[in-house]
Each structure stands twice: as C-alpha cells, then as structure tokens.
Amino acid sequence: MAVVIAAMLVGAACSTTDPTTTAVAGGDVDASSAASASSSTTAVVQEVAVTSTTEARLTLPTPAPAADAASTAGDDAELATADDGADAEGETGTTPSGSDTTTTTITTQASSTTVAPPTSAPSTTTTAAPTTTTAAPTTTAAAPGPNQFPSGEVLRVSDGATLDFASQVGGGNKPVLVWFWTPF
Amino acid sequence: MHVVSVGTSGSLSDAQRFQGETGLTSGTVVFDPNFRIWGHYGVSGVPTAILFDAAGNQIQNFGGRFNAADVLARI
Numbered sequence: 001m002a003v004v005i006a007a008m009l010v011g012a013a014c015s016t017t018d019p020t021t022t023a024v025a026g027g028d029v030d031a032s033s034a035a036s037a038s039s040s041t042t043a044v045v046q047e048v049a050v051t052s053t054t055e056a057r058l059t060l061p062t063p064a065p066a067a068d069a070a071s072t073a074g075d076d077a078e079l080a081t082a083d084d085g086a087d088a089e090g091e092t093g094t095t096p097s098g099s100d101t102t103t104t105t106i107t108t109q110a111s112s113t114t115v116a117p118p119t120s121a122p123s124t125t126t127t128a129a130p131t132t133t134t135a136a137p138t139t140t141a142a143a144p145g146p147n148q149f150p151s152g153e154v155l156r157v158s159d160g161a162t163l164d165f166a167s168q169v170g171g172g173n174k175p176v177l178v179w180f181w182t183p184f
Numbered sequence: 185m186h187v188v189s190v191g192t193s194g195s196l197s198d199a200q201r202f203q204g205e206t207g208l209t210s211g212t213v214v215f216d217p218n219f220r221i222w223g224h225y226g227v228s229g230v231p232t233a234i235l236f237d238a239a240g241n242q243i244q245n246f247g248g249r250f251n252a253a254d255v256l257a258r259i
Contacts, residue, residue: 148240152220154190157199157213165221168190168212169236175243175259176236179189179206180227183198 149176186258187211190221235259 112171156163169176187208191199192215209232213259216222225234233246236259 015188045228149236150221150224152216152218152224154214154216154221156193157191157215158197163212163214164256165188165190168214169186172186172242173238175185175238176240177187178221178225178234178236179187179204179208179254180191180222180225180232181202181206181228182192182230183194183202 189213191215192219192222193217200201 149170151160151164151166154165154168155161169178187212189199189202189206189208191202191213194215199215203209203213208224227234229247231246231249231256235243235246235255237243244255246254
C-alpha cells in the first residue's frame with residue numbers, strides 16, 4: 001500500500017519534473033522500495049521476532065506443560081489434598097461412623113456377652129441341680145433290702161469301696177438319718 | 185443316731201467339704217452315681233434328709249433346710 005502511494009506520488013512528480021528526478025524519484029522509489037524492502041526486512045525480522053516470540057510463546061507451553069505439570073502437580077497436590085481431604089472427610093465421615101458402628105456392635109456384643117453369663121450361669125447352675133435330681137425319679141427304684149432299706153450299690157467315699165446301701169444303714173439298733181446332698 | 189450321707193457323685197474333697205459345712209463328724213458318706221437310692225425315695229432336690237427308725241421305717245422327711253434340733257425332736 002505504501003509502495004503504491006509512493007509510486008503515484010512519483011508519477012505525479014514525473015509529470016512535472018525531469019527523468020533524472022524521475023530517476024532520482026525512481027531511485028527514491030528504489031530507495032522507498034529499499035526502504036519498503038528494509039521495512040519488509042524489518043517486518044520479516046519483526047515476523048521472525050514475532051515468530052521467535054511466537055516460538056518463545058510456543059516454547060512457553062513447554063514450560064507450560066511444566067506449569068501444567070506444576071499445575072498438574074498442583075492438581076495432583078490438590079487432588080492429593082482433595083483426596084486427602086476426601087480421605088480425611090471420608091475418614092472423618094467413615095471412621096466415626098465405622099467406629100460408631102463397631103463400638104455399637106462391640107457394645108452390643110459385650111452387653112450380650114456380659115449379660116449372658118450371669119443369666120446363663122445361675123440358670124445352668126440352678127437348673128443343674130434340679131435336672132440332676134429330677135433324673136433320679138426316672139431311675140429304676142432299688143429293690144427293698146433288709147429292714148426295708150433299699151439295696152443298691154453305692155461307693156464309699158472314704159476308700160472308694162463298693163457297698164450295698166441296705167447293709168450300711170440296716171441291721172442296727174439306732175435311728176438312721178439318710179442325708180441326700182450334692183457337691184454343687 | 186447313725187447318719188448316712190448319700191451324694192450323687194464327686195470326689196473325696198467334695199465329701200469332706202460337705203461334712204465340714206454340715207458339721208458331721210461321724211457317719212458314712214457314700215455316692216449313689218446311678219441314683220438308685222435317690223429314686224427309691226423320690227428325692228428330687230437338696231437338701232433332703234429322711235429319718236428312719238432302726239427297722240427302716242420312715243419317720244420324717246425333711247425337705248429343704250433343716251437343723252439338728254428338728255431331727256432330734258423326732259427321735
């Protein structure tokens with residue numbers, strides 16, 4: 001555009017001045033062309049500069065990846081932080097609830113376990129004697145022995161000897177007290 | 185009066201502990217592991233004591249806790 005305007009001005013000058021001037025003008029034109037060339041060169045340089053700038057800018061993305069990496073790292077950090085946060089939140093949200101659940105379960109089990117033995121133990125102990133003693137009536141009754149005492153093998157505790165019960169309590173001239181007991 | 189203590193089963197130490205707790209210093213302590221004697225008298229719980237005369241006739245059945253005075257009063 002500048003070259004065309006200069007040529008028009010030169011053309012106008014040529015119509016009013018000599019060819020030398022024209023030549024000069026041509027030289028001027030050439031000079032302007034050179035100038036324009038130089039400006040073109042400058043433009044190129046600028047373009048180069050721009051290009052280099054662009055390249056530099058393009059290069060920036062390289063750091064940019066680094067920045068991205070950094071940001072990624074940041075993201076990672078953020079993610080990590082977020083994860084940590086999430087974990088923390090999760091832990092905070094989960095752990096207490098988990099703890100609560102576990103605690104509740106343990107407490108329930110503990111209370112069940114704690115309650116069970118006292119409830120069962122006395123019941124078992126209390127039931128044991130009646131059960132043991134209740135079984136007795138179902139046993140076949142011993143046959144009557146001498147003096148109406150039943151015959152039946154018993155173990156003498158002092159020496160482990162097997163004796164007949166009737167022989168141990170009958171045949172005397174004194175009253176007899178038969179005392180039933182259990183070691184429970 | 186002759187006292188015969190009839191236990192179900194256990195050990196000598198159990199019998200000795202029973203004698204110590206009841207104050208029995210004499211008599212015979214036996215185990216009736218087959219419950220034949222228990223079944224004969226229909227004993228279903230302890231303590232239970234049955235008082236007999238010398239002929240084996242039942243005088244008194246003491247079911248539950250009892251003391252020596254109650255027994256001696258029946259002789």
